[in-house]
Amino acid sequence: MKRIAVLPEGSVSHEAIDFLFNGEPLDLLHSKLISDVFRATDSGNAQYSVIPIENTIEGSVSLHMDWLVNEVDIPMQAEWVYPSIQNVIGHGSEFKTESGEYDFSKITKIMSHPVAIPQCQNFIRLHSPGADLEGVNSTAEAVEIVKKNPGKGWVAIGTKLAAQKHGLDIMAERVTDHDNNYTRFVLIGHEPVNIPRESDHVKTSLLVTLPEDAPGALHQVLSAFAWRKLNLTRLESRPTKKRLGSYYFYIDVVETVDSVLLTAAMAEIEALNCQVRVLGSYPCYTYPSR
Numbered sequence: 001m002k003r004i005a006v007l008p009e010g011s012v013s014h015e016a017i018d019f020l021f022n023g024e025p026l027d028l029l030h031s032k033l034i035s036d037v038f039r040a041t042d043s044g045n046a047q048y049s050v051i052p053i054e055n056t057i058e059g060s061v062s063l064h065m066d067w068l069v070n071e072v073d074i075p076m077q078a079e080w081v082y083p084s085i086q087n088v089i090g091h092g093s094e095f096k097t098e099s100g101e102y103d104f105s106k107i108t109k110i111m112s113h114p115v116a117i118p119q120c121q122n123f124i125r126l127h128s129p130g131a132d133l134e135g136v137n138s139t140a141e142a143v144e145i146v147k148k149n150p151g152k153g154w155v156a157i158g159t160k161l162a163a164q165k166h167g168l169d170i171m172a173e174r175v176t177d178h179d180n181n182y183t184r185f186v187l188i189g190h191e192p193v194n195i196p197r198e199s200d201h202v203k204t205s206l207l208v209t210l211p212e213d214a215p216g217a218l219h220q221v222l223s224a225f226a227w228r229k230l231n232l233t234r235l236e237s238r239p240t241k242k243r244l245g246s247y248y249f250y251i252d253v254v255e256t257v258d259s260v261l262l263t264a265a266m267a268e269i270e271a272l273n274c275q276v277r278v279l280g281s282y283p284c285y286t287y288p289s290r
């Protein structure tokens with residue numbers, strides 16, 4: 001059985017890994033902190049770790065991208081996209097009016113993962129503008145904290161799975177600003193992984209660092225992909241953290257790393273004095289819309 005490190009029971013990451021493996025029994029190692037999710041595979045405690053890297057509404061999860069690049073050297077083995085369906089969860093009786101409706105203006109504090117709170121801005125502004133907002137380590141942790149603190153007017157934004165686990169009420173369903181709210185996850189590990197699903201395509205993630213003060217360098221890098229008609233699906237710059245104004249470029253290409261075209265493009269980019277690091281070459285899976 002595969003041993004996989006993932007955020008706590010009831011987190012979006014937990015729901016997402018269950019989907020990917022299509023009911024295959026897994027030995028899940030739940031960790032409270034994403035840093036421990038990374039470390040579990042780094043230390044050999046788990047074979048794979050589940051890392052959320054991008055969200056439709058919030059964009060890149062920068063902290064996780066930076067960990068992937070700077071803190072560990074573990075290749076990406078699979079990528080999948082899964083819906084982040086967020087709900088308002090609490091001790092419902094604290095907020096019920098005489099007519100049996102929930103009065104969301106009674107909410108004093110809304111807790112969730114810092115990436116999940118901005119996904120629900122419209123709902124919060126409209127229904128609970130006076131509530132304090134507090135980011136915690138995961139949506140599942142937020143639900144657990146609310147469970148342990150009745151009578152304070154606190155609610156969590158999280159999954160139905162977490163509400164069920166902690167026996168709390170779902171006070172409002174699907175509260176994200178856009179219904180098409182998806183998160184891109186990667187599975188990192190040292191060995192390729194067998195996924196019991198049909199993949200859509202294969203992608204390679206590259207990290208490219210340009211030579212210093214070379215005018216047009218990024219243009220030349222992109223040309224190496226463009227004239228070979230290699231399809232890029234992501235281009236993002238992140239600070240190298242070494243000095244202000246120094247960046248690396250994170251590039252996703254729809255191609256396997258050992259293809260003739262991509263090998264040639266990478267050689268051309270290296271010939272421009274750029275550094276190229278392969279973060280992984282892996283199959284991608286998409287969740288059917290729901």
Ligand SMILES: O=C(O)C(=O)C[C@]1(C(=O)O)C=C[C@@H](O)C=C1
Pocket residue numbers: 007010011012013014052053055061084113115116137138139140183
């Ligand atoms: O807190 C969770 O439930 C997570 O799985 C983490 C995470 C994230 O890091 O982006 C994953 C997806 C959600 O959209 C919000 C939070």
